Amino acid sequence: MPYTLHRGDALTALAGIPDNSVDAVITDPPYNSGGRTSGERTGRSARAKYTSGDAEHDLANFPGENRDQRSYGFWLTLLLTESYRATVESGAALVFTDWRQLPTTTDALQAAGWTWRGIASWHKPVSRPQKGRLKQSCEYIVWGTKGPVDPDRSPVYLPGLYTASQPRKDRVHITQKPVEVMRELVRICPPGGTVLDPFTGSGTTGVAALREGRGFVGVELSEHYADIAEKRLRGALAQDDFALAGPEE
Numbered sequence: 001m002p003y004t005l006h007r008g009d010a011l012t013a014l015a016g017i018p019d020n021s022v023d024a025v026i027t028d029p030p031y032n033s034g035g036r037t038s039g040e041r042t043g044r045s046a047r048a049k050y051t052s053g054d055a056e057h058d059l060a061n062f063p064g065e066n067r068d069q070r071s072y073g074f075w076l077t078l079l080l081t082e083s084y085r086a087t088v089e090s091g092a093a094l095v096f097t098d099w100r101q102l103p104t105t106t107d108a109l110q111a112a113g114w115t116w117r118g119i120a121s122w123h124k125p126v127s128r129p130q131k132g133r134l135k136q137s138c139e140y141i142v143w144g145t146k147g148p149v150d151p152d153r154s155p156v157y158l159p160g161l162y163t164a165s166q167p168r169k170d171r172v173h174i175t176q177k178p179v180e181v182m183r184e185l186v187r188i189c190p191p192g193g194t195v196l197d198p199f200t201g202s203g204t205t206g207v208a209a210l211r212e213g214r215g216f217v218g219v220e221l222s223e224h225y226a227d228i229a230e231k232r233l234r235g236a237l238a239q240d241d242f243a244l245a246g247p248e249e
């Protein structure tokens with residue numbers, strides 16, 4: 001099978017992933033954001049932070065959202081350090097974040113050894129306008145490489161701006177990313193290479209990787225979301241099998 005899903009804590013699972021064994025790290029960690037005060041950040045669940053009162057869905061909470069600002073920076077650095085070790089030379093790291101955690105994420109990426117290469121934006125057209133404020137309509141993808149960029153490994157020209165709504169119909173995770181955005185991003189990994197996502201959630205990065213002909217290694221702490229990811233990954237493989245085999249005569 002071109003994917004492996006580890007159930008458990010990302011730092012623990014990463015320690016078992018061999019050096020230089022993946023081609024790109026593409027991940028969407030818990031942002032530990034979503035509040036103006038330390039109390040709001042550390043005392044509220046992911047559901048309370050990222051689901052508005054009028055949201056129609058009733059999606060399960062997820063863990064890992066209660067670190068204060070300093071410990072979030074240390075923890076993300078550890079995660080990105082282990083990910084760096086597991087990645088081949090010239091491999092890429094793409095890490096999602098929001099406006100509040102953008103400075104911490106760029107610091108953590110560099111402290112972990114990656115060469116910071118830039119920031120791409122994911123623009124969400126249906127985000128809510130806020131009276132007297134600028135609309136928060138983007139999340140960000142901080143990216144870097146392990147050593148020099150090797151343009152011949154991944155000869156792609158990827159955009160720096162992605163516009164797509166968060167999945168509404170068939171949404172299974174509170175902070176689910178659009179597959180169409182992830183399908184573009186996984187192209188930073190060479191065809192046939194392996195994408196690592198230590199915070200798999202519902203498996204969107206993995207689904208995108210499999211659909212684009214890349215392998216996938218994921219880690220997810222929540223049993224609930226690991227079950228969903230497993231189902232979605234199997235589904236993506238089945239579709240690929242169908243596409244390879246072609247329709248029956």
Ligand SMILES: C[S@@+](CC[C@H](N)C(=O)[O-])C[C@H]1O[C@@H](n2cnc3c(N)ncnc32)[C@H](O)[C@@H]1O
Nearest residue numbers: 009010028062064173176177199201202204221
């Ligand atoms: C922002 S969500 C990822 C959502 C994903 N991109 C998707 O489209 O479904 C982060 C995920 O990390 C998981 N998580 C939190 N702490 C973790 C840890 N220490 N190890 C592994 N996974 C963890 C959460 O359960 C959550 O599902």
